Amino acid sequence: MSGQSHRKFESMDAPADAPRSIGDLAVATGTKAETIRWYERVGLLPAPARQGRGNYRTYGKEHLDRLSFLRRARDLGFNLEQVRALLDLADQKDQDCAAVSVIARAHLDAIERKLADLTVLREELRRVVGQCQHGRIDECRIIEALAPGMKEARQSGRRSARRG
Amino acid sequence: MSGQSHRKFESMDAPADAPRSIGDLAVATGTKAETIRWYERVGLLPAPARQGRGNYRTYGKEHLDRLSFLRRARDLGFNLEQVRALLDLADQKDQDCAAVSVIARAHLDAIERKLADLTVLREELRRVVGQCQHGRIDECRIIEALAPGMKEARQSGRRSARRG
DNA sequence: CTTGACCTTGTAGTTACTACAGGGCGTATC
DNA sequence: GATACGCCCTGTAGTAACTACAAGGTCAAG
Structure with missing residues (x-):
């Protein structure tokens, strides 16, 4: 699948904080690429850096963590409004x-x-x-x-x- | 609420098969008028007769029964496709x-x-x-x-x- | 005649995505 | 260099089952 044909970014065997393409992030979190883009559009995931002339999204560990959090909360049945609140709270570490x-x-x-x-x-x-x-x-x-x-x-x- | 101010049709205390406005049917079945119109549009409820210059929908007992059936099935968690199938089956009484x-x-x-x-x-x-x-x-x-x-x-x- | 509850149609919004369409980019192989 | 292929891009439209207007027409009472 991902990470063995001619891929642009690091494969999944690479260090966990290496930059990832949207496809890698999708595989790593069990989320479709379209859904990831949609999370970005509605402000649940920060827009990642873009690399090269292809304008491809490049994700790092913080995106992986945040998306993992999001998906796990969704799996537990929280709706997106709740997830958004939880994510906001998780960012305020001294509260x-x-x-x-x-x-x-x-x-x-x-x-x-x-x-x-x-x-x-x-x-x-x-x-x-x-x-x-x-x-x-x-x-x-x-x-x-x-x-x-x-x-x-x-x-x-x-x-x-x-x-x- | 319905059936005590200047209403056009019979109130809910009237015989159960008396003609009803969409509002009466709404109250009787716990369904919003907009939802009833929507059921009609998607073919789950037959279009009722229209009465007077107001072009108002006029419902009879068969509509009340069918809508009650529909709502009860929805309460039991059937989705509309299933409800449609059940209604179709209920119409074919010799099956x-x-x-x-x-x-x-x-x-x-x-x-x-x-x-x-x-x-x-x-x-x-x-x-x-x-x-x-x-x-x-x-x-x-x-x-x-x-x-x-x-x-x-x-x-x-x-x-x-x-x-x- | 005015008020106001009720009705009409039609369109757009909701939730949480999913599915294309139409095109660009990157790498491998011939 | 050309071609093939897989991945990526944006944008739009669709899903379930309603719900919420907007803009206007009708009816009965006061």
């Missing part, structure tokens, strides 16, 4: 880290809420699936379970999941 | 309901995978959050957990950058 904790805890709470919702949802779907007798549609319990009102009018104002 | 079951089961599987993922994630975040000692950022364990290589970036320490 109190309480703000970091607040963001992380808020996210943990959100995940726990989502887990609870999904658990309820799973039970309901299990019930729904379990009721299917493989008959014809007009006696299918799945449809019935999904649209209680389609057989007889009934409504209640419960709306909770989704949108979080 | 076998095995297809419905397949969709529901596939979705149940997806939910179970999502639950497993989220559980892992929660544990990881809990661990991360639990390590915070509320000190300064440059010794914050949360930041460290997100990017082990980053804190040393400008601090002269040198260690090999790991990457999985």
Whole structure:
């Protein structure tokens, strides 16, 4: 892949702080090059130096670290606004880290809420699936379970999941 | 809210099959009017009759049922493609309901995978959050957990950058 | 007649990317 | 030197599932 054909920059076996092309950084962090450029455009990654007439981006260790941080936070489910806040905080090394904790805890709470919702949802779907007798549609319990009102009018104002 | 000021159509206390304005339908199903119009535009809800010079949409019970079905399926986490398939199936009442079951089961599987993922994630975040000692950022364990290589970036320490 | 809630259409914004299109650059090989 | 190929560049448009206006028309009450 990268680092064995005619590449311009150092390959991945080179020292970790050697300059890297966007492709190298992409491989090293498991991020597509297009995504990296996009992070730069929206201000999550600083614009790297450009080298040569090709105007190619040249990344160093600080980019690798920052992007790794970003991707790991994304993997943990933080959204980009949160990631941006965390990155800003990480740059202020002499500040109190309480703000970091607040963001992380808020996210943990959100995940726990989502887990609870999904658990309820799973039970309901299990019930729904379990009721299917493989008959014809007009006696299918799945449809019935999904649209209680389609057989007889009934409504209640419960709306909770989704949108979080 | 709806159904007590000078409204054009029947309020929600009226018979369930009375014609409804888009606002009434919105309240009855917990859906925004804009979303209902959007469902119509993408073919998930049939275009209702229009009444009067105002060209207002006029909904009947079949719309209420169909939209309730749609919203309930969305609440259960089906995406719109799946909902569309379910609605199409529900319209073909003499078909076998095995297809419905397949969709529901596939979705149940997806939910179970999502639950497993989220559980892992929660544990990881809990661990991360639990390590915070509320000190300064440059010794914050949360930041460290997100990017082990980053804190040393400008601090002269040198260690090999790991990457999985 | 004015007010104001409601409706209409249409377009653009959201999140977090992804997918091209159309072109330039760098190195290896013939 | 020519060619081939892989990588890079910018810019635009597309995705899901809505949401948020903007600019205007309609209806019923006071």
